[in-house]
Amino acid sequence: MIKAGKTLNVFFPNMIHISCLTHMIQRLAEKVREMYPNVNTLVSNLKKVFLKALQRVDVYKEIMPSVPLPPEPVLTRWGTWIKAANFCADHFDNLKIILQKLEDKNVFAPITSVDVERSFSTYKSILTEKRTSMTSENIEKYIIVHCFKNY
Numbered sequence: 583m584i585k586a587g588k589t590l591n592v593f594f595p596n597m598i599h600i601s602c603l604t605h606m607i608q609r610l611a612e613k614v615r616e617m618y619p620n621v622n623t624l625v626s627n628l629k630k631v632f633l634k635a636l637q638r639v640d641v642y643k644e645i646m647p648s649v650p651l652p653p654e655p656v657l658t659r660w661g662t663w664i665k666a667a668n669f670c671a672d673h674f675d676n677l678k679i680i681l682q683k684l685e686d687k688n689v690f691a692p693i694t695s696v697d698v699e700r701s702f703s704t705y706k707s708i709l710t711e712k713r714t715s716m717t718s719e720n721i722e723k724y725i726i727v728h729c730f731k732n733y
Contacts, residue, residue, distance in 0.1 A: 621667055628670060
């Protein structure tokens, strides 16, 4: 942007480059995220804890019934990480209680399972509308061949 402004300055000598305020705020947020890696880890892990986990969400709503779930930070969307970090700061004590309760209840199953997702993807390719009949023995062979093909 600055380079283009310098080029245009030849034709418009009175032109002044003014940075976009939102862009500056986003760059500041990125710098804050870099400076505080522990906060960044908290924000990203908190997103993972409640994602696709109804038991965990129930525990959350039990302790904080009037508070919506934590915002999901998306690094490509400006301001979402700051909102999530502010949410963590505002509700830190309650979030700590929730995470301790989840740990006591052993609700911490693996957050994501690549193997399960890969299996569903394989099953989806097997169970298409075009396939009218297939024995369980053939399905087993198909899965074995398909799994080895991907590795």
